[in-house]
Amino acid sequence: MKTWIAKQKALIDFTLSSLARRKLKNLGLLLVYTIIVFLLASVMLYTHALRHEAAQVLKSSPEVIVQRLVAGRHDLIPPGYLEKLGRIRGVQSKEGRLWGYFYDNVVSANYTLMAPSSASHDFGQVADGKIVIGAAVARERGLAPGNLISFRSYTGKLFIFTVAAVLPHEAELVSADLLLLSETDFRSFFDIPAGYYNDIALSVANPQEVRNIAGKISETLPDARIILREEVLRTYESIFNWREGIVLVLLSGSILAFAIFAWEKASGLSAEEKREIGILKAIGWETGDVLKMKFWEGALVSLAAFLLGYVAAYLHVFHFSAALFEPVLKGWSVLYPRFELVPVVDGFQIATLFFFTVFPYTVATIVPIWRAAITDPDAVMRG
């Protein structure tokens, strides 16, 4: 074992001095490979972290949402529906929700307006005449707590609110464009009569029963559209998969070009390298020793590229908010949320990336060497 370690140490040492001798070629290769790993790892880390973030957010969302459809379009829930739902067995709690969208001409952005129940956020009930705003809204409109803001509602009436608070930066991914109002203000702003709601959120006593309860709801309220949390999760998942796919397709051309370049550089054997292999064989190296040395050469370059690329991607995604892919991966909006993703690293993903980068490169360096290394050691003498 000691001899084996000493031998590998010697081979690595020789490999390092070999790499240093062809500095330009190897640094070029390292750079190209690092860029490939960086791009792939950035996409993987970013979409994985977004998915994780979305899943975390949705964890606390209601298990069932009931909307009412009129002529296939989303309509207000009329009075009486809440009571009917309350009678269905298995429904633990029910809540009528008020939310809507509002287009602000000043910054050409859409806001999401909500009248929260006291339990649903940290600010308690929003008082009449007050408003709690998302961080992106505060940025765009230059608002701080205590400032006044006015909106002209769809009925043409002017409303003035005092900013009570700005929603925390950490929640920006979901609250960038959010405005929270009191129920009274919300109803008068959108002209929604008392007893009407946008939808109903239900929580269920036994999560296994969600589908049965959904069945019962559609029997009780035939005009209802039932949205389950698991379906929302699935939709998010496919959106991020789709976006990841789009980025990968866009990148695939350049990645392929890089990969071909790296493969060509790694697998091409110069006359000088062939001569050296001949010398090594002549002075007592076995074919296996030459292969091991070249294995280390490929492994050292690709491992270094993998580590550098992965660390760079990690910094890019989690410290620089994936500045390169942001527009595609995050979606399109006037009010971009500014957020730092919570670092999430998936072992399987690392393994996949490792396998598809380090492995082919190492093979690409070994195969041509193998062909050269099986030449007879006396070739040097004859040459």
Next chain:
Amino acid sequence: MIKLTDIRKAYHQGQHNELWALNGIDLTIEANKVTVLSGPSGSGKSTLLTIVGCMARPTSGRVQLGERDISGLPERFLTDIRRKTFGFVFQQFNLISGLSARDNVMLPAYPLGGDWRELHARADALLDTLKLGQRRDARVEWLSGGEQQRVAIARALINDPQVLIADEPTANLDTALSREFMEILENLKGQGKTIILTSHDPLLVESSVVDRVVHLRDGHLVEAEQ
């Protein structure tokens, strides 16, 4: 002692360009002596050297190293014998450029996996003996022809082989450097090494350090003189 019995060697056997480089060589090379294989270009001396040095296998015939028949051994075993028993000095020196003199010297020892520090010390000691101590960190392409040859000799000796093999060692050296080389041979012989050379350089062939000259022509042994 190395004993060769009816050694034949063909290149491109069975093809239109088949060439018999050796045609039945019977030769015994004694230990602790300097033997020169001499002959014109194409006489088969380098081929014979590669067979003696376990670099190539004969097409037919037997090679005995001491009491052991090594002609039929697979590459792996031949390599093992080669690196433990023989040290090679090539005509063009075949050093690896870009590496220092010391790194070149240590190359044959890498696959053996010995102690790192001990290997460094051995390489330095060899370079000191060959008056190259000052140049140990210089890249080999910066060295003169004579210095390069001494690096090649140090490399051949790093695994402390019993036999030193040199192919046309003085072909690229002037008279002064050739004499220096022969002094080194004298020293090695004094240490009990067996030395086998190929050469048609009269300076070397007629030198007093040489114990025996074996003449070859067209793959045959012409005569052996003491």
